[in-house]
Amino acid sequence: MQKEYTVTVYTEDRIGITNRITVIFTRRQINITSLTTAETEIPGVYKFIITVLSTREKLDKVVGQIERLIEIHRAFVHEEDEVVYQELALYKIATRNLNNHNIEQLIRDNNARILTITADYVVIEKTGHQQELLSMLKQLEPYGLIEYSKSGRVAIVKWSRRFHEHLKDLSLKQAEL
Amino acid sequence: MQQKDVLPTKPKTTASAPAVAENITGAEAVIRSLVAEGVDTIFGYPGGAIMPIYDALYDFQDTVHHILVRHEQGATHAAQGYARSSGKVGVVFATSGPGATNLVTGIADAYVDSTPMVCITGQVAAALLGTDAFQETDVIGITMPITKWNIQVTRPEDIAPAIAKAFYIARSGRPGPVLVDITKNAQFAVTNFEYKPCSYIRSYSPTPELNQEQIAAAALAINDAKRPYILCGHGVLLSGAEKALIALAEKAGIPIASTLLGLSAVPTSHPLYVGYLGMHGNYSPNINTNECDVLIAVGMRFDDRVTGDVSKYARQAKVIHIEIDAAEINKIVKADVAVHADAKAALEALLPLVNAEKHEEWLASFREGDKLEYEKVQQNELHPKAGGLTMAEVIRRISEKTEGRAILVTDVGQHQMVASRYYQFRDPNTNITSGGMGTMGFALPAAMGAKVGAPEKEVVAIIGDGCFQMTLQELGTINQSQIGVKIVILNNNFLGMVRQWQQLFFDKRYSSTEMINPDFVQIAKGFFVEAKKVSSRDEIDAAVDTMLAHKGAYLLEVVVEKEENVFPMVPTGAGIGEIRLD
Numbered sequence: 001m002q003k004e005y006t007v008t009v010y011t012e013d014r015i016g017i018t019n020r021i022t023v024i025f026t027r028r029q030i031n032i033t034s035l036t037t038a039e040t041e042i043p044g045v046y047k048f049i050i051t052v053l054s055t056r057e058k059l060d061k062v063v064g065q066i067e068r069l070i071e072i073h074r075a076f077v078h079e080e081d082e083v084v085y086q087e088l089a090l091y092k093i094a095t096r097n098l099n100n101h102n103i104e105q106l107i108r109d110n111n112a113r114i115l116t117i118t119a120d121y122v123v124i125e126k127t128g129h130q131q132e133l134l135s136m137l138k139q140l141e142p143y144g145l146i147e148y149s150k151s152g153r154v155a156i157v158k159w160s161r162r163f164h165e166h167l168k169d170l171s172l173k174q175a176e177l
Numbered sequence: 178m179q180q181k182d183v184l185p186t187k188p189k190t191t192a193s194a195p196a197v198a199e200n201i202t203g204a205e206a207v208i209r210s211l212v213a214e215g216v217d218t219i220f221g222y223p224g225g226a227i228m229p230i231y232d233a234l235y236d237f238q239d240t241v242h243h244i245l246v247r248h249e250q251g252a253t254h255a256a257q258g259y260a261r262s263s264g265k266v267g268v269v270f271a272t273s274g275p276g277a278t279n280l281v282t283g284i285a286d287a288y289v290d291s292t293p294m295v296c297i298t299g300q301v302a303a304a305l306l307g308t309d310a311f312q313e314t315d316v317i318g319i320t321m322p323i324t325k326w327n328i329q330v331t332r333p334e335d336i337a338p339a340i341a342k343a344f345y346i347a348r349s350g351r352p353g354p355v356l357v358d359i360t361k362n363a364q365f366a367v368t369n370f371e372y373k374p375c376s377y378i379r380s381y382s383p384t385p386e387l388n389q390e391q392i393a394a395a396a397l398a399i400n401d402a403k404r405p406y407i408l409c410g411h412g413v414l415l416s417g418a419e420k421a422l423i424a425l426a427e428k429a430g431i432p433i434a435s436t437l438l439g440l441s442a443v444p445t446s447h448p449l450y451v452g453y454l455g456m457h458g459n460y461s462p463n464i465n466t467n468e469c470d471v472l473i474a475v476g477m478r479f480d481d482r483v484t485g486d487v488s489k490y491a492r493q494a495k496v497i498h499i500e501i502d503a504a505e506i507n508k509i510v511k512a513d514v515a516v517h518a519d520a521k522a523a524l525e526a527l528l529p530l531v532n533a534e535k536h537e538e539w540l541a542s543f544r545e546g547d548k549l550e551y552e553k554v555q556q557n558e559l560h561p562k563a564g565g566l567t568m569a570e571v572i573r574r575i576s577e578k579t580e581g582r583a584i585l586v587t588d589v590g591q592h593q594m595v596a597s598r599y600y601q602f603r604d605p606n607t608n609i610t611s612g613g614m615g616t617m618g619f620a621l622p623a624a625m626g627a628k629v630g631a632p633e634k635e636v637v638a639i640i641g642d643g644c645f646q647m648t649l650q651e652l653g654t655i656n657q658s659q660i661g662v663k664i665v666i667l668n669n670n671f672l673g674m675v676r677q678w679q680q681l682f683f684d685k686r687y688s689s690t691e692m693i694n695p696d697f698v699q700i701a702k703g704f705f706v707e708a709k710k711v712s713s714r715d716e717i718d719a720a721v722d723t724m725l726a727h728k729g730a731y732l733l734e735v736v737v738e739k740e741e742n743v744f745p746m747v748p749t750g751a752g753i754g755e756i757r758l759d
């Protein structure tokens with residue numbers, strides 16, 4: 001059955017690595033719904049966090065094929081309840097609407113915060129799950145939303161134990177050579 | 178130049194150039210790196226973006242033998258043939274743009290068939306990258322899904338490390354093709370050079386550690402089995418596990434069947450060898466896959482040509498899958514016991530743990546199927562009473578006259594299946610064919626490369642009339658480099674395999690499969706390759722003798738029955754149990 005899964009991939013810092021990873025999803029006709037990537041706490045090691053709608057069976061195979069790539073350290077599939085995750089959204093609205101008392105309340109109620117205020121616009125930030133971000137979007141809509149932007153998923157795996165150590169070991173091993 | 182009666186002259190490998198040098202060009206660094214890796218043969222084709230490298234090669238002619246092919250596709254297949262016959266890494270040079278794109282078919286072929294190959298392509302200067310410059314092609318992007326690894330190098334100091342990594346990756350673990358694209362500025366620029374072979378990449382662990390629990394579980398399953406069955410794949414040859422495999426089979430009394438690429442790992446005449454698996458394989462090895470109780474798949478990946486409809490494949494069997502590439506385990510067939518390991522290491526570890534057994538009844542059951550296949554198919558093909566020559570009788574004749582000792586290089590189609598069924602292999606690595614891709618045009622260049630890689634061996638290419646016309650220009654290379662391959666064209670004036678499908682599944686609507694062929698003998702002679710054409714049964718003996726006695730390259734065209742079909746056959750989409758004998 002198709003479900004939403006989080007795939008995490010630890011990679012070397014290499015030109016084209018995104019391409020190498022995504023093409024494996026493409027070949028199996030899997031659509032990537034979000035992709036976040038950034039350097040980890042270990043210099044030179046990157047973490048990709050990919051969300052997809054697919055089946056466990058397919059994804060286990062995809063992950064095997066991803067791990068086969070030379071510059072990949074490890075890749076994992078996670079069920080929804082195996083990860084703690086957040087997404088981040090930015091909302092830009094016209095400053096004149098800020099005077100509206102309801103907006104302030106709305107920001108507070110949503111646990112959001114104001115990042116920037118200029119003469120023309122305000123940027124509000126909120127982290128949460130997709131549903132919450134969208135719900136705030138709906139609430140802001142009547143106040144003249146100018147632009148909305150949302151990140152992909154950032155996730156931490158509940159059961160990961162020594163992964164940080166593992167990555168550090170790798171770097172040490174490399175340094176010895 | 179006339180063809181001379183000599184074997185290819187192997188360059189004397191002089192003491193390798195020092196692996197340290199100051200202020201040399203990137204181009205020279207390329208050649209020195211290759212020399213440091215022990216490369217003595219390169220297949221390639223020059224052009225603007227790789228000219229500095231060719232220029233550097235000029236000074237190394239005593240050490241490195243460059244074979245000028247007639248098309249870059251030919252270079253890749255030649256490198257494949259070379260790698261498969263010599264066990265070394267095949268090396269290819271090509272220029273940017275069209276040179277590089279011409280490599281694509283051979284790289285993809287090497288990728289699916291796990292053949293170690295390093296391709297070095299020239300690229301436009303770094304400053305021009307991404308500008309659609311003359312002959313700029315994104316070869317890195319194009320080859321990303323078909324290489325084990327690729328890299329673009331834009332600075333001369335990065336050349337040696339890139340090549341070191343390329344060789345390590347190409348030959349380790351599950352081997353495969355690697356591409357190094359080098360910009361022209363990096364070839365011209367000067368650098369200090371030091372060659373350090375690569376033996377470690379932190380994100381890559383090619384040789385899995387043997388897991389004793391997996392081995393114990395496999396041994397337990399084998400010892401419990403009443404009808405154990407080994408499927409031997411290319412991985413057996415790649416890891417040099419032939420002896421270990423046979424030792425295990427002999428001790429535990431287990432029949433062995435082979436995939437297309439596993440052929441020649443076990444001698445055809447071995448009493449435990451039961452034949453060739455797959456769509457056009459032998460009858461009993463296919464049928465008995467659905468009868469065994471333990472299936473021991475060694476270094477094979479359950480290609481759909483082997484399994485047919487997976488939902489009807491070996492459902493009854495406990496599957497032990499010995500495989501070096503973790504991504505292949507559970508990909509197609511779920512393994513009950515997964516042994517993630519190098520085939521040789523795993524088999525050697527298994528040997529002391531398995532019980533001595535005979536399984537006579539089980540073995541005998543193969544012989545029943547063989548008898549049926551012989552009566553219904555083989556007898557008519559091997560000893561036809563009338564009609565044109567059959568492919569089978571030609572292959573069997575070649576098999577007998579070479580005593581199964583030749584390296585057989587086959588192209589793609591009916592002739593490939595017939596050759597795989599009827600050639601009686603004796604020594605490992607004597608079957609070279611395009612399995613996973615099924616690339617027409619493979620055999621002529623691959624045979625050429627195989628001969629260069631193993632000059633002491635007889636190399637016989639079996640090629641269809643259609644396939645031959647895809648890469649026949651390599652006759653030019655064969656002539657120029659004096660490569661003594663024997664070329665047999667089985668000419669049925671049809672794209673036979675496609676015609677067979679049209680006959681069986683498309684109501685005999687022969688859409689674009691009939692071929693009006695040129696005079697192959699004239700063509701060969703035009704390239705100064707000796708040639709002869711035969712079409713009747715009583716000529717074939719002498720013709721094969723003449724071919725084999727001839728020193729140097731020789732082309733034998735054999736006109737065969739136009740509408741012969743290859744049986745047995747598992748129709749696409751059917752289970753292997755539904756294999757047809759006619």
Ligand SMILES: Cc1ncc(C[n+]2csc(CCOP(=O)(O)OP(=O)(O)O)c2C)c(N)n1
Nearest residue numbers: 590591592617641642643644671672673674
């Ligand atoms: C490059 C390429 N194009 C098309 C095919 C499809 N194909 C497979 S077998 C075959 C016919 C081969 O004909 P021929 O070389 O005459 O051999 P025969 O089957 O007659 O022995 C074709 C067209 C292929 N495998 N490779």
